[in-house]
Amino acid sequence: MSARSKFGNLKSAVPVASTAAPQSGAGEGGKGPASRQGRKQIAGFFSPEMSLSLHMLARRQGRSLQALMTEAFDDVLRKYGESPVGE
Numbered sequence: 001m002s003a004r005s006k007f008g009n010l011k012s013a014v015p016v017a018s019t020a021a022p023q024s025g026a027g028e029g030g031k032g033p034a035s036r037q038g039r040k041q042i043a044g045f046f047s048p049e050m051s052l053s054l055h056m057l058a059r060r061q062g063r064s065l066q067a068l069m070t071e072a073f074d075d076v077l078r079k080y081g082e083s084p085v086g087e
Contacts, residue, residue, distance in 0.1 A: 042069075 031037065046054075058065045074084035 042073075 058068050074086045077084050
């Protein structure tokens with residue numbers, strides 16, 4: 001077997017980046033859409049069952065998953081004596 005990588009020619013196969021404007025949704029400097037400006041992402045890893053349950057609940061309630069998560073986080077803040085922030 002050769003010591004040369006099987007990916008050795010990959011660089012020459014990749015097209016050169018164009019100077020076209022960024023695709024929609026990518027704001028200046030890759031900051032994302034305007035609806036996310038001034039916001040921070042909170043993420044976690046959950047079981048497939050939890051994910052499915054929350055998505056199904058959101059659909060039944062006609063709400064977004066983010067709206068349900070905001071409600072849940074506000075409930076936790078209240079539980080521990082903090083002021084809810086909800087947005």
